[in-house]
Amino acid sequence: MSIKPKLGLFDLTMIVVSLVIGMGIFRTPINVSREVNEPWQFLLIWVIGGFVTLCGALTYAEIGSRYPKAGGFYKVMSYCYHPAYAFMINWTVLISNAASVAAVCMIGAEYIGPVLLPASLQNNAGLKLIAFGTVALLYTVNMIGIRMSASWQNILTVIKILMVLVLCMTIFVGDVQAPKAVESITGHNGHNWLYMFGAALVPVFFTYGGYQQTINFGSDIKEPARNMPKGIFIGMAIIITAYFTINYAYIKVIGFEQLKTTDALASRMMQAFFGESGFKITSVLLFISVMGYANVNLISNPRMYYAMAEDGVLPAIFMRVNPATQVQQVALTVFTALIIIVIFFLGTFDKMLKYVMLFDTIGLASAAASIFVLRRKTKSMDGLGIYKMKSYPYTTLIFVLVYLMVTVNIFIQDWKGALIGLSIFFVGLPLYFGAKKVVREEITNN
Template structure:
């Protein structure tokens, strides 16, 4: 029988934690979603405004989470915060949604993005080819490679957090420097005529494809892409048990990571408007805005430069999310609300069984091919849970006023209230104007209610 340990080892410093925040956020989104945002808002000013609004919301949420991470510096993060502020059911519904779609489908999408851009260098791995066919069911080489990447990164992370952190810190530093380089070269090669054309009528908010949706609905629909690209910043809270001085370093890493990524995202999109006409941003082949921009900057070699950048970016993003996700299942299993096997740590002090259970679901999403649609549909649920968690700060200040708070939410109560108002507006507009982006995620979340009570019954039976 394999040797086991009973507690996590705090081996991650501030730099490692910051790289997990930034590395988990930056996947493939920044290279792609600008096209859909532009189709929704139709102008350069509103393209940047969408990223600024999302960046403000992300920074506000991250600064608010700093208080919660200081109060509960242990594995599980948002699951623990919701359970402590409200009740075990709400915590479980988040954990269930996280396991069923939020984390696993996102990782699947990022792994497939890695495979799609690998096909730039190795065409035989194209998503348009068929590797396996059983009746009408087909699996592409890109999907098989995505599964292989998920399995490889899961295996590496079962070897211990040290191995995972080396990959994460190294690749995140590489992609941050690469993105800064792309932005710099983009501004050096900027075309004055293109810039003037894009910014002459910069605040004319209008859809390039849908004239029926009201203006605020267009902004909400556009933000689905920017929120997806800016998500996963909270992953560092899941691994609190492995961070040195977590009461200080989690809150600080949340601020540093989200600030740097927000700066890069806004700058990248400003750069796009300096090298590409707006209609080319909106109509980029397969939404690959970064490829079109790089071809204008570097010539024909540009597509290969971006392909390599996205491969590095998505590999690091997948690693960060795989590393941190299993810690949520570990904490849920300790509470008797997840597979019992996930509640143990292996000899390397990591929840290996939880990692492999997560890997199975990731692989299933890779094969299904439906992760893209699901990601559109879960932005609503993700923001809903963020709002509930931030409201939890107000609840916990009432319920536990004397509890130690080494770090307090920045700008409390104004900043957290601002986030809640913006989150309510975003979710309401999606419900009214883009309901298809809301109900599937809600259904998946609500399926967790009967599962929770079944888990409670099994927990009582195991005790008796």
């Protein structure tokens, strides 16, 4: 049975906003402020990041419209490139997703740490302990078959929306400085503007991430040729406005120089207005949001293993589901182990961020570039009501080139770490052939 389009303009707009606005905006502005020298540069980079993200979202919207298949990146790149390359990309994406969950758990630890831990334990080891405990708790909950209900996820969304609105409203309040005194950290005065903006775009793109999932809605949208671009434009306009306003509020309340070393941003903002109780309440609420985000990923990512196993590129054991609890025990355990490994070996949000974005920039640029092949292979669909970018190929070229620039910048910043990350990508090739061999043997034995 084919998918029938049921989503209108408002639905798509809300989907775009929901996909993008996550936990990053409550932490990554610290990283961005460290990479630039002036407040106007800080604000400009968020606008530039939003524009590039819009280019990517439009590209992925057309990909989803032309190739509405379940399986996301794997199916598209397998069709346009080669199954081996698709496996290598998705292998790194799964690691990237684990690193993303680990990074968000560290954000949660930064928020809840001052509330739970004594001052002597408010260090990297203490934050790691909280992150480990969070992952272990959610793993246990998922293994016994208890999932977060839809109402829990609604509460999570409401908390994030309220936090965003409150942070935006602070720009209308008189000058209030956050009570935490910190030392100043200067930007990259010794580097040229291209390097500076490339470095700043790493955390910005992490914060704008999520739009790529519009690839899954190409066949769900009514009148896609009209509603796709309008919904994405409106959604991105809302997001860019919200992010710009929040970051302006950070500068106004905390101060640009202080922003560079201020932890738990949202809580510090609330502390400035409501005192210590505001700090603690906000810290707890954001930690709950982090748990919700991590839990959703523990539920969803094992499904990616399932899809790859179903396609014959992972052993069948990854499709095994406990009949009593409906839990993919092997896939869930593997994904959880990846999260714990990332937390243990990297440990800080800053290091995790670079690994996440190294994998993401390669994967997202590759997936976006598939439109050049896909347009040729699906030329017969032109004029049949699918969404087709009017600004092609410039929209896609801007996105791909900027993301490749960010990839190069990550190598410049930490070439040893980047090489390790790149080696993980290439390890995917022998893994692909090894997995295919195991699958063939399983089929033969059965």
